[in-house]
Amino acid sequence: MDAILNRRSVREYDTSKKVEYETLLKLCNAAEAAPTARNQRSREYIIIDDANQIEKLSNVSQGARVLKNCNTVIAVIGKNKEEITTPQMQDQDLSCAVENILIEATYLGLGSCYIGIHPLEDRVKACNEILGVAGGAFTFALITIGYPKEQSVFYDKKKFQDDLVHHNRY
Numbered sequence: 001m002d003a004i005l006n007r008r009s010v011r012e013y014d015t016s017k018k019v020e021y022e023t024l025l026k027l028c029n030a031a032e033a034a035p036t037a038r039n040q041r042s043r044e045y046i047i048i049d050d051a052n053q054i055e056k057l058s059n060v061s062q063g064a065r066v067l068k069n070c071n072t073v074i075a076v077i078g079k080n081k082e083e084i085t086t087p088q089m090q091d092q093d094l095s096c097a098v099e100n101i102l103i104e105a106t107y108l109g110l111g112s113c114y115i116g117i118h119p120l121e122d123r124v125k126a127c128n129e130i131l132g133v134a135g136g137a138f139t140f141a142l143i144t145i146g147y148p149k150e151q152s153v154f155y156d157k158k159k160f161q162d163d164l165v166h167h168n169r170y
């Protein structure tokens, strides 16, 4: 629960430190532990630590500019919809994977930030081109990963209000 409550979007990283590849694989493993509709396993991942690639990705949207402050990114990729059983639920599969990466990163003392790509077509197209994603697969989201410049993670008490919760009926 601590990792869930303390997770915050981190946008400034200590780029003198690199996250080990093994750790990044752990994050992808956490992502794949998330559920998928009818167990369709509709996701793949790209670990990106090439500065040139990250620079290109930082220009795909205003929100992606945060990539200029990091040295590692995980792209969450959706498999070709024609190759899965329940394509109408694929976005939910992918979102569950993203959240698991964010939480596991917090648990491991790393910072992360969700950069929205899908369903904005211009962003998806730009990311696909940069990352060589083809054959009907698509870039769903980018996640910055790294050691936070400042230990800014904290539990934001304002996030949860009792009146968000309804009992038996809305």
Ligand SMILES: Cc1cc2nc3c(=O)[nH]c(=O)nc-3n(C[C@H](O)[C@H](O)[C@H](O)COP(=O)(O)O)c2cc1C
Residues within 6 Å of the ligand: 007, 008, 009, 010, 011, 061, 062, 063, 064, 066, 113, 114, 115, 116, 117
């Ligand atoms: C679908 C989605 C897209 C997001 N896209 C971006 C983005 O492009 N750039 C960014 O800096 N943060 C992005 N965020 C992070 C949100 O801005 C952040 O979660 C929100 O401000 C709440 O802050 P917190 O994550 O620290 O709780 C995105 C979050 C979600 C869920």
